[in-house]
Amino acid sequence: MAKSINIKTGDTVKVIAGKDKGAQGKVLKVLREDDRVIVEGVNQIKKHEKVVNTGSGNTGGIVTVEAPIHVSNVMLVEGDGVTRVGFKKVEGTKKRPDGSTYTVQRSVRVSRKTGEEI
Structure with missing residues (x-):
């Protein structure tokens, strides 16, 4: 059974541990099964996507996306600090x-x- 996550989509959080420590961003998605969140502009990785020809042009190549970060490494931002x-x-x-x-x-x-x- 997964424990409850107190962070919701749309919350502003601050990273308190890891390579992006100190960064703030908005929560884009909460992955409850894995106890992880995806934060805008934090924990970015390069991803190789296959080129697909669509009607609007080519998509693919090397793109930068946000990877999930564990919920224990973020805290909710309130005012000037975290809580x-x-x-x-x-x-x-x-x-x-x-x-x-x-x-x-x-x-x-x-x-x-x-x-x-x-």
Whole structure:
């Protein structure tokens, strides 16, 4: 069973370990099965792609793409620094189709540094 990942697509993260330590970027994709994330502009590799003739021209050659990086090597950016992610339950209300309302609890991500919702 894979552990939960507190980073989501679209979050801004900072690399805290590895060859790109200190770099910041936006999370493009989260690979939950492998506990990895793909961060824009971080951990770039050269990839050889086969040339394919398409109607709009030739594609292929040597391209630079972002490789996945382990989720333990990145931290969520908040304000000027980085923070860990916590969770708390928040009560809200929902409407039923007949118009009546009821209360529900939902889990929201919060910053461990400031306690604010992310």
